[in-house]
Amino acid sequence: MPxxxxxxxxxHVTATAHAHARDSxxxxxxxRPCPCPAGTLTARDDTTVVHHAGTVAKAHAPGTDRDHxxxxxxxxxxxxxxxxxxxxxxPVDLRGRLxxxxxxxxxxxxxxxxxxxxxxxxxxxxxxxxxxPPVPVPPMRGPAKAxxxxxxxxxxxxxxxxxxxxxxxxxxxxxxARGVAPMPDTATLCHGDFHLGQLVRPPAVTPTPALAxxxxxAREAPWLLIDIDDLGTGVPAWDLARPAAWYAxxxxxxxxxxxxxxxxxTARGPAVPPDGDPWTTLDVPARALTAQTAARAVAKAVAxxxxxxxxxxxxxxACARMEAVRxxxxxx
Amino acid sequence: MQCPKCRAPMHTYNRNGxxxxxxxxxxxxxLDYGELESLTRLESQWAQPAPPAPPAAPAAPAAPxxxxxxxxxxxxxxxxxxxxxxxxxxxxGHMLFSS
Numbered sequence: 252m253p254x255x256x257x258x259x260x261x262x263h264v265t266a267t268a269h270a271h272a273r274d275s276x277x278x279x280x281x282x283r284p285c286p287c288p289a290g291t292l293t294a295r296d297d298t299t300v301v302h303h304a305g306t307v308a309k310a311h312a313p314g315t316d317r318d319h320x321x322x323x324x325x326x327x328x329x330x331x332x333x334x335x336x337x338x339x340x341x342p343v344d345l346r347g348r349l350x351x352x353x354x355x356x357x358x359x360x361x362x363x364x365x366x367x368x369x370x371x372x373x374x375x376x377x378x379x380x381x382x383x384p385p386v387p388v389p390p391m392r393g394p395a396k397a398x399x400x401x402x403x404x405x406x407x408x409x410x411x412x413x414x415x416x417x418x419x420x421x422x423x424x425x426x427x428a429r430g431v432a433p434m435p436d437t438a439t440l441c442h443g444d445f446h447l448g449q450l451v452r453p454p455a456v457t458p459t460p461a462l463a464x465x466x467x468x469a470r471e472a473p474w475l476l477i478d479i480d481d482l483g484t485g486v487p488a489w490d491l492a493r494p495a496a497w498y499a500x501x502x503x504x505x506x507x508x509x510x511x512x513x514x515x516x517t518a519r520g521p522a523v524p525p526d527g528d529p530w531t532t533l534d535v536p537a538r539a540l541t542a543q544t545a546a547r548a549v550a551k552a553v554a555x556x557x558x559x560x561x562x563x564x565x566x567x568x569a570c571a572r573m574e575a576v577r578x579x580x581x582x583x
Numbered sequence: 584m585q586c587p588k589c590r591a592p593m594h595t596y597n598r599n600g601x602x603x604x605x606x607x608x609x610x611x612x613x614l615d616y617g618e619l620e621s622l623t624r625l626e627s628q629w630a631q632p633a634p635p636a637p638p639a640a641p642a643a644p645a646a647p648x649x650x651x652x653x654x655x656x657x658x659x660x661x662x663x664x665x666x667x668x669x670x671x672x673x674x675x676g677h678m679l680f681s682s
Contacts, residue, residue, distance in 0.1 A: 361680045396682070448680035497679070501661030530657045537657065544678065562678060569659060575591035575608030576658040 329385035356451030377520030391443035391483035398430035443481030492536030
């Protein structure tokens, strides 16, 4: 990420936060250290996210299509009980990048996997999948991103011993799961990139005294889904496939997987049959996400010139086992 | 050896002194002559409230309790053996939170 983008985005979010709060801080005041809590939330090559007080600004990946991002943003604005609603309905330009604005929420604690809100996550996904798209949206980008990760592996680590099993596992998948054919479902609204980092609790809304004469009981805000970059219509099982893949690779305990799946079914999510074997629909997306995650892991290990760790090896091992058991639906 | 059903390689495990081969693909289990009887014998020992539960103890308690409710992983899945504790290291924690 260019450092000048981070500086520009930080100045932008500071100005936006204070404009939003109707403060009188002007740009010249940024010379003085501002007392608000602020910082960088994400600084990857393709995405930069910063916050200042309660305002988050996200610079989307270079090349993000405004005509795709705007309806995705509109979807979040229309589904405030499921997706975190944006502060502004349209993206703005900043140094050639599209920037969106969000309230600053509390994420799931990565150091406490036991506290992961599996039931809340599953219920949100079920509700999203049951909601007709409020505005027309492009296809969700899950398969395209998996294809991108596998292509990157092919390009950067052709000779690594773990590359062949990942590529073989990928090759057995149907064309839609490899992002080279339209998905068989073009109507269901999907998140497209679900993992535990995609949940936040929004800031608590303080009721005004006029509306709430009695002190409101302290209540934790409900979890909401964030990150609409890959949101769109598609195969909803894709959104369950990352936990499914972790479970299949022996990384997620059966109990946690069971809690997630049961909550999804209880909320009448359409991605899996209401009872019986869920793998009839999960198998292909879980294979694809295992291959995608393994591809990223191997590429990272090669870039860092280090061996695969135990978790990374378990993903590659799962890819190797896939060769012996072909997907239930034939590649098309 | 190769699995007679799906041709994937089979791995040998020692379960309470009984050698069993499990397929890495379909997870089917192959028992040699007499091994089923050995397992049955061991099972009846489990059923008794005998206190000297010898070296078999570590593997046994999880399986019979977890089995009925536990959902089944796909055929290409890893053998789940109740070892999540040690896998919960940094790398796994990181993976749950990234694309």
